[in-house]
Amino acid sequence: GRSLLVTSVxxxxxxxxxxxxxxxxxxxxxxRLLIAAGAMPGIDWMSSxxxxxxxxxxxxxxxxxxxxxxxxxxxxxxxxSLQEATTIFExxxxxxxxxxxxxxxxxxxxxxxxxxxxQLKVRLVADPQASGPMSQIKLKGKAxxxxxxxxxxxxxxxxxxxxxxxxxxxxxxxxxxxxxxx
Numbered sequence: 001g002r003s004l005l006v007t008s009v010x011x012x013x014x015x016x017x018x019x020x021x022x023x024x025x026x027x028x029x030x031x032r033l034l035i036a037a038g039a040m041p042g043i044d045w046m047s048s049x050x051x052x053x054x055x056x057x058x059x060x061x062x063x064x065x066x067x068x069x070x071x072x073x074x075x076x077x078x079x080x081s082l083q084e085a086t087t088i089f090e091x092x093x094x095x096x097x098x099x100x101x102x103x104x105x106x107x108x109x110x111x112x113x114x115x116x117x118x119q120l121k122v123r124l125v126a127d128p129q130a131s132g133p134m135s136q137i138k139l140k141g142k143a144x145x146x147x148x149x150x151x152x153x154x155x156x157x158x159x160x161x162x163x164x165x166x167x168x169x170x171x172x173x174x175x176x177x178x179x180x181x182x
Contacts, residue, residue: 003032005170007163009108010097013117035113036170039133039160040106042148044181047113049143054115056141059093059107060123062134067157068126072099077126085127093120100124102158106135114139133160 004021012018025033037043046057065079073079073088089096093111096104104124111120127134132154139146152160173179 005034007036009035009105010101013094013098037166038105038163040109043113046139049141050114052142054141057115057139058121060136062125062127062130064130065126065128082128085125088126089124093117093122096122
């Protein structure tokens with residue numbers, strides 16, 4: 001069996017695709033469906049916390065306006081002349097990842113690891129003052145509370161520098177005899 005490491009997690013807003021790949025990974029061949037953490041920090045803690053009730057989970061992503069070019073945000077605001085932070089989307093992770101597939105993979109990752117694509121509340125913001133991709137995550141549940149603020153270094157206007165490093169770490173973990181953080 002072959003394992004599949006997925007980084008474009010927003011593709012899993014398609015329930016049929018997720019079910020098909022999950023079914024293949026459950027076959028006796030030994031393959032696995034692996035979802036890279038990407039730019040989502042603390043995924044181990046939050047997915048563990050999700051084994052019990054989660055009262056609240058929110059994600060806000062901020063990127064410079066040029067990071068939202070070529071997306072539905074262009075129909076909402078004039079990104080090229082934006083002077084102040086503006087919300088371009090607010091809704092469930094499924095819609096965020098489907099409408100902004102190159103921008104909101106972290107929303108799909110967090111949702112799949114915790115409360116599901118339809119329960120995670122997402123807010124996407126075009127912010128001319130943002131120095132790079134930024135995320136704010138807040139989780140409150142029976143296991144405790146966590147608040148994470150990430151100010152990522154930009155690899156591109158849409159992607160954090162940490163994303164390829166996350167993929168490299170995942171690949172190293174596959175071959176490692178010792179893995180920390182599972």
